[in-house]
Amino acid sequence: MSAHPFTIAVSGKGGTGKTTISSLLIRSFIRLGEAPVLAVDADPNANLHEALGVTVHETLGSMREEAFSRTIPPGMNRHDYVRFRFRQALIEAEGFDLVAMGRPEGSGCYCFANDLLSECMLQLERDYHFIVIDTEAGMEHISRGTIGKPDMLLIVSDPGARGLRTVARIRQIATQLGLEKEKIHVVFNQYKTGTAPVDIGDESPIAIIPEDPAVEKADLAATPVSLIPEGSPARTAVRELAVKIRAMARK
Ligand SMILES: Nc1ncnc2c1ncn2[C@@H]1O[C@H](COP(=O)(O)OP(=O)(O)OP(=O)(O)O)[C@@H](O)[C@H]1O
Numbered sequence: 001m002s003a004h005p006f007t008i009a010v011s012g013k014g015g016t017g018k019t020t021i022s023s024l025l026i027r028s029f030i031r032l033g034e035a036p037v038l039a040v041d042a043d044p045n046a047n048l049h050e051a052l053g054v055t056v057h058e059t060l061g062s063m064r065e066e067a068f069s070r071t072i073p074p075g076m077n078r079h080d081y082v083r084f085r086f087r088q089a090l091i092e093a094e095g096f097d098l099v100a101m102g103r104p105e106g107s108g109c110y111c112f113a114n115d116l117l118s119e120c121m122l123q124l125e126r127d128y129h130f131i132v133i134d135t136e137a138g139m140e141h142i143s144r145g146t147i148g149k150p151d152m153l154l155i156v157s158d159p160g161a162r163g164l165r166t167v168a169r170i171r172q173i174a175t176q177l178g179l180e181k182e183k184i185h186v187v188f189n190q191y192k193t194g195t196a197p198v199d200i201g202d203e204s205p206i207a208i209i210p211e212d213p214a215v216e217k218a219d220l221a222a223t224p225v226s227l228i229p230e231g232s233p234a235r236t237a238v239r240e241l242a243v244k245i246r247a248m249a250r251k
């Protein structure tokens, strides 16, 4: 593994399985010996922590507001303060750290704070093998540059025609933003056995994740979905995806 962390942004339409796949991917990397992983929850309705089974006390969003409205402790400038608070917002767990971005700021210019955050992210990156970003539906973070350019963009979709139209749209936005085509991959999720394979043009999906009763069960019981039993179809398929990504990251 190179010294530079490999960043994977997980995107897709609402409810396609971004959080489920992000959390399973993080657990797979850890089990493959690729700890520490940095988990970034870039969805304003943060729930990646639940999927991973940890608790978030504060988000970068709340911190960002604070750095501009509150009095900075004596002897600290805003820059130091944001860095200090960033460390506080970072949750350290077994095999991974997690940071939640929280809600986007209100009106006014927060470019300065955003720059600081990007800088904090860069400093953090050093130790991680992989960074997995669970994004909100749409491309807000990538288009605003908050999370920089990922090494890989996964677009999660159901394997239907409507889902594929969203895939095409996200792909278009990402390429317009300068992301190379070969870094963009489609993941079909909630694939029902017996479903006819869908034509997605001249490119095949990097992974097909089956519909898995264990995922539904975890959802209903509000237990962390990333901890579904070994041998569960979705867990097995995401593990294969993690192995594939690791091989690609090493190239
Ligand atoms: N492979 C699967 N098998 C069965 N159920 C699944 C699978 N993947 C996801 N689900 C279910 O689909 C729903 C949406 O999943 P998830 O929350 O991961 O999607 P999301 O894309 O992160 O949603 P949002 O856009 O709201 O953030 C959940 O109820 C989840 O349990």
Ligand SMILES: [Mg+2]
Residues within 6 Å of the ligand: 018, 019, 020, 043, 047, 134
């Ligand atoms: Mg989600």
